[in-house]
Amino acid sequence: MNYTKYDMGNYNLYLIKNDKFKTISLSINFRRPNTREDEVKRAILTKMLPLATAQYPSLDKLCQAKAELYTPSLNLTSAASGQERWICLESSFVNEKYTEPGMNAKTLAFIMDYIWHPYIVADSFDPKIFDICRHEYIESLRSLKDDADKYSRERAWEEMQIYDFKEMLPDECIEFAKTLTAQDLYQYYLSIFEEDCLDIFITGQFDDEKIKTEIAKHVKGNFKPSYKNRFIIQTDDRSDIKKVTENSENEQSKLIIGLKYIEPTDYELRYVSLAYNNILGGGWNSKLNKVVREENSLCYYIFASRKMTFGIAFINSGIDKYDVSKALELIKKQMEKMRQGEISEEELQTVKDIYHNAIIDIEDNQFSILSSVIAEVFNGNDNSQTRLAKMDKVTIDDIASFAKKVKIDTIYLLEGGNTNAKENL
Amino acid sequence: MQKKTFNKLDLDVYEEVLDNGLRIYIAPISRVSAHVAMTSLYGSAIMEFKPLGQDEYFKIPAGTAHFLEHKMFAKEDGQDIMDIFQKNGARSNAYTNNHITSYYFNAPNHFYENLENLLNCVTIPYYTAENIEKEKGIIDQEIKAGFDDPTGLCYYTSLLNTFKEYPYRYPVAGYSKTIKNINADILYNCYNTFYHPANMLLTIAGDVNPEEVISFVKNYYAKKDYPPLKTIEIKHYDEPQEVLKKDETIHKDITNNIIEMAYKVSIKDNPLSLLKILSYIGIYLDIKFGAISKFNKEAMENKNILYQVGYMMDNVGDYIFIDFDTSVVKVDNIFDLVNENLNNRDFSEQEFNLIVKNIIKSLVLMSDNVYNISNTLIMHICRYGSIQYDIYNFYQSLNYEECRKLINSLDFSHYTRTIIAPKS
Missing domain, CATH: 3.30.830.10 (Metalloenzyme, LuxS/M16 peptidase-like)
Known part of the structure; x- marks a missing residue:
């Protein structure tokens, strides 16, 4: 831009x-x-x-x-x-x-x-x-x-x-x-x-x-000089996964899995983590959606969301409390596949195509244009052409290598199904 | 193909009707991505109709239109519609509301491949006992999330208590117990009737060549046969003016009260056009409850009211449904405040003109965005039966006195009040 x-x-x-x-x-x-x-x-x-x-x-x-x-x-x-x-x-x-x-x-x-x-x-x-x-x-x-x-x-x-x-x-x-x-x-x-x-x-x-x-x-003021944002680099300082369960009278349980990216390189954080996130839980044909929703009918939604500047991501799903163990098992299995590099060339190419379209689509919306320039200025993002070129270079090996730096930090469950809520009016 | 123009909006639309009845609307606009939607004029509020080729009314469970939307993505040959969109880097989805079911994609490339995929999505049904059962688990979770949300629960309760007969009273996704009854026979009957091209629209906004697109769509449908479809007979309900239930309170484990106040306002036999009626009531609500209103200022200053009082309206048969919602620490007199303000009916010409000026601004901005253009075309067909190409001049011609006369003639005495209250 x-x-x-x-x-x-x-x-x-x-x-x-x-x-x-x-x-x-x-x-x-x-x-x-x-x-x-x-x-x-x-x-x-x-x-x-x-x-x-x-x-x-x-x-x-x-x-x-x-x-x-x-x-x-x-x-x-x-x-x-x-x-x-x-x-x-x-x-x-x-x-x-x-x-x-x-x-x-x-x-x-x-x-x-x-x-x-x-x-x-x-x-x-x-x-x-x-x-x-x-x-x-x-x-x-x-x-x-x-x-x-x-x-x-x-x-x-x-x-x-x-x-x-x-x-x-x-x-x-x-x-x-x-x-x-x-x-x-x-x-x-x-x-x-x-x-x-x-x-x-x-x-x-x-x-x-x-x-x-x-x-x-x-504009009036004596502002400090502008500077680049400092990202948070997560370190591996927790030996066990933290598990937290709270009760709710809702029918549906909310399962949130907090992931930390442990000391990734700059390239991994900006590009490889994006490919990882999208293949694992980014859209309709993500591994999590295919397995947890489509094959096992366990939920209406499951997706992964990346917070790049914090070095973390979340897996989010709404699920029946009796299916939580099964869903967790399936999620962990898909994450293991990512670590083992069990990713098809087609999965990777789809992510690159979506990324390509998202970049060229920026021009259709003024706030997307602003966000893109802001990210270049504040977060040190590459310009659009460089971003496309760098994303194109991401390989399955890169993703598998990065996947080993993705650690489940916290599993949070707001457990529903503990109620006599007025079902279906 | 006919070229039409939205007066004063620099927006052309090419219209075509295919032999099978499919209506096509194409708005060429210089944007990177095109927004394309295939829409069936079939929403969740249709629950009893005569299926194509049948003489008897057929009753379907609440949530069928939405269930059908989910199942249109299943194909016998295993083709995965969403997968194809995603591989092409397209954003795509579908939604159902009370009036329509719409499927769309938005993409900067692979236009014809995506368009063919979209047409495949809505023209190739495949429902089996197995794939229907599987979908029930997914939709059941969607329904549960809606009822768990106190705001959702309040809205569903309010609708149920406002109407006695209209199926508008049921949630779009239905209930866990109603979707259990959905089967392949029901879905095929709905599909054959409502997904007939004569009951559908194709709307496109983007940098496309209308002639080429129309030719492509004609070729696509040339391979398909459809029996003729005249008017679809949908059961008419005599909905009384009285609401079903005036008050309801449901206790839930929440912190503050969620409240909803819904009005059923008759417009039966009103001589004004529906477009005028909706415009005038919309303007009146903006004046009385919108940003410029005294009510909004007083609500902001009232510590008991936690959020700006939201409002919406919709045309439901012979009525206008007007709905207000907010969250309050104590229920106190919130319903009286809303009711008194709605019934006050006093407003100035200056306020009226200010709102009209901003409606025209919104119209100008609509023509700037492919998504909004496509949705406007769909909304005009669904609500008014045709595209209102003179809408700019129409808004400019709105008349303060006519608006006052209409508002003064409306009966705001039929309403229902719903509270989702904290347990303790």
């Missing part, structure tokens, strides 16, 4: 010209090394900022102003990647060519205000809005178990000990959130403009100079 990088002094601006779409899309990224407390503060902050700005302190007025601008999409999130924690604002709006002259500048100003001109009352966020957002955050943690899929994934993650520091458990997050005040969070917000680095990515049809000037008008 061709892009132009502009050094704007204390932040970087990346422009990706594209005339295929009727929209302009952007991604504003603040990053800093992850710590225990960042998760809670950033989670509440990203709930608060979209609710009020200095110009529009009430939600209905803010939304009406947004609608006057043809409702730009706006998504503000906090997430971790490797050893970093991000705040990311993604937005997309209709190019003024399809609405009214002057709309691009007006809409950009509106979007930037969410970050740079929030609603402040006497050197603090509005205590009322803060209280609402904190309450919502606490309730989302309290009710985590209501969503069995999400809860199981979170629990497996916790048990795996991904970071070299101890993450806050949900109860600890709740207690910590209770100690925060609107002033504390405002101080933390101000620290973002001193301690984070900032990179802005924009794609669409525009004049480079005009958009640079517009962005520069709004």
Whole structure:
């Protein structure tokens, strides 16, 4: 993907010209090394900022102003990647060519205000809005178990000990959130403009100079220099597989198997692990889907998901509790096949073809374009052509060799079938 | 082949109807990947009909349309439809809802190979006692996951209590006990009737040559014989305006209350077109419950309401089904808040115009994306019987006074309330 990088002094601006779409899309990224407390503060902050700005302190007025601008999409999130924690604002709006002259500048100003001109009352966020957002955050943690899929994934993650520091458990997050005040969070917000680095990515049809000037008008802060993300390298420090079972009154059990990639090479992590993941559990013709779902009818879904920057992956399935042992046996057997290199040339070629199409398909979606460039800049991903060439070189031996570095770390089971739930109404 | 144009949207559509009745809609657009869908106008809400060539009504279990969708991927010669898509690097899947069953792929290459595979998927049935039994285990797990989810349970309960007669009241996938009764005879009867080309649509959006595509599809069907299909007789139900059950609470091991409030609003004998009725009610809901509404602001400030109150609507026979859902710490007066706001009926022309402006924006964006184009074509046929090429001008012509008159004429007094409540 061709892009132009502009050094704007204390932040970087990346422009990706594209005339295929009727929209302009952007991604504003603040990053800093992850710590225990960042998760809670950033989670509440990203709930608060979209609710009020200095110009529009009430939600209905803010939304009406947004609608006057043809409702730009706006998504503000906090997430971790490797050893970093991000705040990311993604937005997309209709190019003024399809609405009214002057709309691009007006809409950009509106979007930037969410970050740079929030609603402040006497050197603090509005205590009322803060209280609402904190309450919502606490309730989302309290009710985590209501969503069995999400809860199981979170629990497996916790048990795996991904970071070299101890993450806050949900109860600890709740207690910590209770100690925060609107002033504390405002101080933390101000620290973002001193301690984070900032990179802005924009794609669409525009004049480079005009958009640079517009962005520069709004961005304020003394940001740290931008840097590459640091991945987490998992080490083999657990001799046994950790097995955790919890009960649930649901009918279906949720089985999550946490895998760690033990000290892979950079090439293995970026390319071989992708081929491994897709052949094992990536789609319809993956080994797990064929054997566990199609041949044995044990589940509706089973898939493997890779978290490259954390050096881990999960196998996820929803299963009847009486079939769990059988499913585990089948899963382990397929993983052993991967270690033994029992992979057909056809399986490998299919993965390469899917990868090829996924790369060329990026051009059809503005957010895919942005993600691709962001991954090049932050994660050191190769450009598209190099990625295709390197993936093409992956061999069955490479996968078998990598498979020996894939270790089952944790087996988590949310065991259902312990209820008299109202079956079938 | 006829060339039609979506006015003011820079989007052309080539239409063709084959001799067997298959309707083809092709929207050429410069994108890397093409989105192609084969859709049967057969959804889960059809549960009693006269099979092709038969005179008697045939009743089928809840979940049959969805079960049939699963089984269309099985082939006698062992050919694996999904495997072929995947080997071609195509994204593919299928879904069933109350109104349709649709099969699709999205891919940047191997277009004709994928298209042939898609056509094979929907034109070659193979149902055996063995492969049907095997599928029951898989679908049973899908159903269980749906009922385990408190939000899913709340929605299914709400539907069941809203309607007395319409099969719309049952979950798309059916129930564990109903799918047990599905057999090859049932599936073949449904297939022969509803997967007849005259009851299907092929929609394509992407960088394709319409003439070539139509020629390819004609050649494909030239090898196949279909008996003529006139109108499919589907059982008509007299659905009363009253809901079946006004209130239901189910206790489950959860933290907060999940609530659903569903309205059954009659549009029988209304002189306005369905398109107008749905547009005006949609605009009204956006004004009263959407982002710009006072209700949304007050809900955000109310610590008892944990999520923005979501809303959706659908046309079900003589009624519009309107559904609200959220999660609350205590049930308190949440139902009254929703009901009072819906029945308030007061809104300004400025609010009306603001929502219309944003509907038009969404329309412009629809024409930017192959997936959205294909889905819009399907939705227009399914809901209105034809593609609404003048939809841009239609939205611009919507009238505030007409909207007010319609909203004031609607009866919002028939509703059901469902609570999935914590056990303790």
